[in-house]
Amino acid sequence: MELNKQKIANISIKNSWIVALMLVCLSCNKEDVPAPDNPQGYNMLLMGHSYFKPYANRIRELAIDTGFINHNQTYVFSSGASGFPISLWNDTGAKNQRIKETLDAGNVDVFGMVADSRELNESFEGTRNWIAYALQNNPEVIIFLSISSPNQPDGWEQTAQQSGFATVQEAFAAHTYQDVHIALIDSLRAEFPSTNIFSIPTGKASIALWQLYKDNLLLDNIEYIGPFETSLFTDTNGHQGEITASTGALMWLKGIYKVDLTTNDYDTGFTTDLHKVAQDAMNSHDSDYNQ
Numbered sequence: 001m002e003l004n005k006q007k008i009a010n011i012s013i014k015n016s017w018i019v020a021l022m023l024v025c026l027s028c029n030k031e032d033v034p035a036p037d038n039p040q041g042y043n044m045l046l047m048g049h050s051y052f053k054p055y056a057n058r059i060r061e062l063a064i065d066t067g068f069i070n071h072n073q074t075y076v077f078s079s080g081a082s083g084f085p086i087s088l089w090n091d092t093g094a095k096n097q098r099i100k101e102t103l104d105a106g107n108v109d110v111f112g113m114v115a116d117s118r119e120l121n122e123s124f125e126g127t128r129n130w131i132a133y134a135l136q137n138n139p140e141v142i143i144f145l146s147i148s149s150p151n152q153p154d155g156w157e158q159t160a161q162q163s164g165f166a167t168v169q170e171a172f173a174a175h176t177y178q179d180v181h182i183a184l185i186d187s188l189r190a191e192f193p194s195t196n197i198f199s200i201p202t203g204k205a206s207i208a209l210w211q212l213y214k215d216n217l218l219l220d221n222i223e224y225i226g227p228f229e230t231s232l233f234t235d236t237n238g239h240q241g242e243i244t245a246s247t248g249a250l251m252w253l254k255g256i257y258k259v260d261l262t263t264n265d266y267d268t269g270f271t272t273d274l275h276k277v278a279q280d281a282m283n284s285h286d287s288d289y290n291q
Contacts, residue, residue: 041071049083054245086126149203
């Protein structure tokens, strides 16, 4: 399928900030719903890189804690750019085989992957190919794309301003809208009009907590870079510490299961109200791209 050329032409060059910073990186009820008394839970297939991994590793625990006792998942990890949909589609080894075998079994409810927006045509083709393959044996499958934060947080402000944005938040919002929603998801929805395709702006977890850290508003003793358990980031590339991973996983809980985080009592282990951070991040997400 040829992408809409006007959409590609309309993508702002300002969004080069996110490309420069990235290391590796329909009809539905959109209201929050509580967990049912006897929840079924989803059978999920997840695939992605190290910026996707912390949330994939935590969503099962959160789902089961919330009451979705039958939640099950398969996660295929591949580091760096090899974790993008097109890379996993072109993979000739065990990772591609495991993903296809899981889809071939025909009981996948939710298929989540990384929102790859580096090269538009390549990104579209990789995601499109996986959706088309998934639909063969999972015709009701729900698709979500997790939008990663940029890497190298030390350069976020400078690069955003050099690209014409007043803040990092504005730059990420523009990237989300133009590079993921308009260029990628809208094109996928046009090709698969009966498939529920939505996004989770998981990168907002890193950005929101980074801002709270800068403003001295975190209620926990958190280092900027350091050990996973006590730091915002674990390295200069911006890999998530536990506080960030927990916040992003709560965003997944809301995005996938539509759980109202203001009433959710999962213990994150932090004093900072991560439920509120996650809820605010999801509330500011464009509702047209929620599940």
